[in-house]
Amino acid sequence: MSDQPEPIAPTEPDRLEVRARDFDRAAEAGILNGDQARALWDFLAAQAPKHAPTPEVPRFSFGHTLYYFGGLIAIAAMSLFMTLTWDALGPWGICTLALLYAAACWAMAEMLHARGLAIPAGLLAALAVCLVPLITWSAQNALGLWPEVSGAISGERLSQYHQWIDARWLTLEVATLIMGALALWRLRLPFLVMPVAVTLWYMSMDLSRWPAGEMGDVDFDHARRVSIVFGIAMCLMAGALDLYRRRYGTRDFATWLYLFGAFAAWSGITLSHSDSEMAKLVYGLFNAGLVLFGAVIGRRIFTVLGTIGVALYLGYLAFELFQDSLLFPLALSLIGLGIVGLGIWWQKHEASIVRRLSSVLPGIAPR
Structure with missing residues (x-):
């Protein structure tokens, strides 16, 4: 048996941005002890080029806001x-x-x-x-x-x-x-x-x-269908870029494609008209799924659009379908409290859920 460690698999990122606090977290998790963490950080810091420009990372600062x-x-x-x-x-x-x-x-x-x-x-x-x-x-x-x-x-x-x-x-x-x-x-x-x-x-x-x-x-119906197709195609393209970024540690090129693609597809779906209560229910469930999907992949645009869609569906229920029902506000309050409880449960178990999803979908990872 060889004592040599296994080489890093070629499908894993070959370049990562590492900060000093990451080594502190590794020590807290028991992966390294304190002395090893400090020694490894000193070693990597000594290997870094002294005069190489450090790429800017977007953040909410006054300078970047002016940019x-x-x-x-x-x-x-x-x-x-x-x-x-x-x-x-x-x-x-x-x-x-x-x-x-x-x-x-x-x-x-x-x-x-x-x-x-x-x-x-x-x-x-x-x-x-x-x-x-x-x-x-x-x-x-x-x-x-x-x-x-x-x-x-x-x-x-x-x-x-x-x-x-x-x-x-x-x-x-x-x-x-x-x-x-x-x-x-x-x-x-x-x-x-x-x-x-x-x-x-x-x-x-x-x-x-x-x-x-x-x-x-x-022809708004034709325009709506074209918008849905284009929006889905843009989101798929963004998803491919996102998978590549998470796997190989590249920059984020997917954000703008997600933003406009999701909006194009969602607006096309939202502008669809149907007198079927089942179709309206499917629309509400679809938007609820978008809320969860956005949380899982770490893309807020899906969560925001899904929230708006759910609000539109609930507004339809409140002001049209159940306009005179006294039980609807009570049922809606219970649904809202249930969602809050789901949020508390999700936050408590988010890390384990993401790890399980990562085993099925390798592109998913905590941001």
């Missing part, structure tokens, strides 16, 4: 209000100015990324990607390639890109997705997923008007 607040203002200003100078500069002028602005933002993002400032680098890189619709739209107008549609009420200004559903926007969205993918391949910063996720959400709506013909009433 996001300023970045989002810049994105809104350039992508929404730059077309106000359309009459003065014309399509080629706007296109040239947007290209120069995007190039400057990208150059600054590269510089900040090299210095380890991942958050402002991601914001500036995302701003460059957010300018792609403006560049594409201006170039199409300048070249006479922007299609005119009978009865159209959108397309005269890019600000309408964020207001109206129109199949003509698909050319802008495809260009944005291509540039967003290239930007992610180059810098691999999580915030770069934001413009990609927003673009996929917009595309799910604009595809309901495909092909771009005469503009009439929106």
